[in-house]
Amino acid sequence: MKTKVVAIMINCIFAVSANLLSAQNAAHDMNGHNMNMNQASKSAKQAAVKTDSVKVMGNCSQCKTRIEKAAMSVIGVKSANWDKQSKLLYLVYTGDKKTTEVQKAVAKVGHDTGPYKATKEAYNALPGCCQYRD
Numbered sequence: 001m002k003t004k005v006v007a008i009m010i011n012c013i014f015a016v017s018a019n020l021l022s023a024q025n026a027a028h029d030m031n032g033h034n035m036n037m038n039q040a041s042k043s044a045k046q047a048a049v050k051t052d053s054v055k056v057m058g059n060c061s062q063c064k065t066r067i068e069k070a071a072m073s074v075i076g077v078k079s080a081n082w083d084k085q086s087k088l089l090y091l092v093y094t095g096d097k098k099t100t101e102v103q104k105a106v107a108k109v110g111h112d113t114g115p116y117k118a119t120k121e122a123y124n125a126l127p128g129c130c131q132y133r134d
């Protein structure tokens with residue numbers, strides 16, 4: 001009987017210390033994360049943020065997802081938003097001008113943009129609803 005009580009107490013102590021440990025780890029993670037956030041905002045302030053827009057051919061919301069994903073794959077691009085109506089891809093980026101790199105990436109996935117045209121293969125690989133050429 002006595003040993004059972006002791007065993008339960010030991011179990012309780014283990015449970016409590018396990019909880020404490022995981023709470024400490026969580027606090028640690030949060031601190032680490034906060035530090036990274038501060039570093040990120042610091043470097044963002046150092047590198048000027050620029051905005052640009054380029055015309056990109058496309059039709060639908062699937063095109064939008066594909067175009068934005070390709071644009072975001074370019075290092076330094078912070079946001080990409082393609083407007084279906086105007087066909088304009090709005091970019092926010094840091095560092096050197098990114099429009100050429102973005103246009104190349106977008107053309108690669110099948111969307112004509114300015115002087116950069118999708119290859120026949122890339123274009124033909126698009127779903128039917130996305131094929132914007134006449």
Ligand SMILES: [Cu+2]
Pocket residue numbers: 058059060061062063064129130131
């Ligand atoms: Cu589409």
